[in-house]
Amino acid sequence: MTTLQLPAPIVSVDWLSKNLEHPDLIILDASIKKVTSSKEIVNQDLQIPGARFFDIKKSFSDQDSLLPNMLPSKDIFEKNCRELGVNVDSKIVIYDTIGIYSSPRAWWMFTVMGHTAVAVLDGGYPEWMKNKLPTENKETTGIYPLGNIKINDRSKCTVDAQNILFEMNNTNSIILDARSYGRYKGIDPEPRTDLTGGHIPNSLSLPYTRVLHNTKMLSTEKLIAIFLDFDIENKKLIFSCGSGITACIILLAAKLAGYTNLFIYDGSWSEWGQLDGVPIEC
Template sequence: MGPLVSTEWLAGSLGAPDLVVLDATYYLPTEGKNGRAEFAAAHIPGARYFDINEVADPDTDLPHMVPSAGRFAKLVGAMGVSNASRIVFYDQIGTTRAPRGWWMFKLFGHEQVAVLDGGLPKWRADGHPVEAGEPAAPTPASFVPDLRAERLAGIGDVKRVVRQGGGGALILDARARGRFDGTAPEPRPGLPSGHMPGAANLPATELMGPDGAFLPPDALRERFAAAGVDGTRPVITSCGTGVTATVLALGLERAGFPEAAVYDGSWTEWASRPETPKVP
């Protein structure tokens, strides 16, 4: 599987014994919806709900940070996911939240994972069925993680890049332009908007077409190039809380660029630390 699968591919693959379909929808506090409730109302047949606030580190105040390898293995094993599983993530919005689940499995060494291009809206628009209610409990499985640490960036890594003043990696921020340049508020109360010195901005939504699916690779390459990606300089993606940063990571892979690292704490961590420089 590549990083993306079509609705036609998924419709033809449903029911395969090794296929696990996971809804990883997460709504911002300002969006006024609950991903689990929306999943219960309508989801792809046979899908299970992947709660990024549960498959997370419980010992930090930062939202939905990457859990330990052991916690991840325990939780996804309880969902019926094994190392032999083929996994397809989708979300109820389009393709802006599901990449978080895709990236987490990639981080823990699982390569047979993809995102449904266009998500549930395109699935329904293409005439495929949905079902309601809670799915049957899956048969537990064993998942053995294999951490790929180069896919994860911490605040220390980002501080080092900022200190280098542009000579190291490119920090690429997926937030809306107003949040990035400080003219629009952050969705979390008390958190200032702005960005890290030297960072570039490419809103995750600009990687999508009108149907919510990813743009073709050549169009993605143009957008990434305009943001400063040249294929030789390492890229660290960031956003508000490490969700849409993974959209950029998936887009880079689709466009044929080297893998990016994702700054998991993202702007929420950076902006809340008194010692970190901010622009403006």
Template sequence: MSDDPKTLVSTDWLANHLKDPDLRVLDASWYLPDAGRDARAEYHAAHVPGARFFDIDEISDARSDLPHMAPPVEKFMSRMRRMGVGDGHQIVVYDGAGLLSAPRVWWLFKLMGHRDVAVLDGGFPKWQAEGRPTEDLAPVVKDRHLTVRYQNQLVRDVTQVSQASKLGTTQIVDARAAARFRGDAPEPREGLRAGHIPGARNVPFNTLLNTDQTMKSPDQLRTVFEGAGVDLSAPVITSCGSGITAAILGLALERIGHDRWSLYDGSWAEWGMFPTVPVATGDA
């Protein structure tokens, strides 16, 4: 793969830069409750040397009833200061599934205006499989200021998505599994209707990944999107169950040079709960 410190870097790249003074590595592991995994406990057992743990559920908007919504700017800044992550840092984010939740944190940094951030391709499983170094002690951190320049265009709310669905001017692309998209499988969160946003296309996030959880090549990614009926000349809103895997779609779009995309933060956790917005079932 071609390393790009603004989107995706290889384990080789990270190994070569691990001692860079301005590198900050973040473990952004996150799992659905039924996965039976404890991300923080796994971090304390073993992580990439120097990595800090980024708690997606805690570094979120506590005022919202929806899961892990993007945090207010002030909260993000204070948490990053405490983690010693700030201006002038090249950030690399990884997760323990390979490539699942790290892109969400990549998107969060982009949302806050920090561009020098990349996802580790293949994540911690690939790093460990290659016999690379790990440690079990959290690093000593020094406060660092992070300047935020909030990028409104990277996030969408239910009103904006509803309008896009009605007008059809922006493609909505859903990262959930096909059975959930069609409405054939129940949602993992209680109280949600089954189906998808009218007019949405379905690109299950795992169709963008290789078997080792690395991301497919840009040409392959383009083929997957086009095969799902996504118009890559139009702007895109990505969606999923709760705003996590939607960011994988965003990362893939960025890899193929499509930068007119935004993420529906509430995703199906919000849309499926709202009684006033329509739901479609079956294929797109």
């Protein structure tokens, strides 16, 4: 059998269905509940055949941090990936049950940790179901042959609040906020009631919903057009949101549009919105 090659950072359900049986393929379900929605995850007892649960909230977040969804250490990431059976030569496709929501966060974590043979499933589980592709009952044991993935070092692809204090006034950097415009302006309440409303000074609003159509990513041509609305050519791009989840959606969109100098503010508004003494605009 030929070596499996991922065609892009995002793949179609048609591509995945054709390669479902390839031995190099690992499918990860990175679903989480949407923080701004009360809807239950649909078809929560079913999954794409062979999928393994990538638990963002527990196994793949820093459990010692008071902030949600913070990037775990490389050792924890490596250990938990090995327990999922991920190998050095694994080709990984990640989906979620909303469409494109939390799967880009898992994709970004792998790229930060140095494993770049990873892609997001365009449209996720809803698109898989829409195309009437095969499903199976979810795996209950979660026990797999131990993988051998090796994480050498965490890439410097994140910024913290101290960096933001500098970068927000740096003309060579742009901060893009993936939250809704209402939350960005402080008009709509934050889902976490202990947070102040508003946005980081000089940051720009790019709600993650702008880069999506229903459950799928917009075409590359449309993404390029969206980013051309911002003066970001040759600049450092920093992506923020509520808790580091949807920032990864617009980072993935920027990558698909051809941008490369990409960073996540991992604490995002969960940190900035409760810090004392930092500037906030509405």
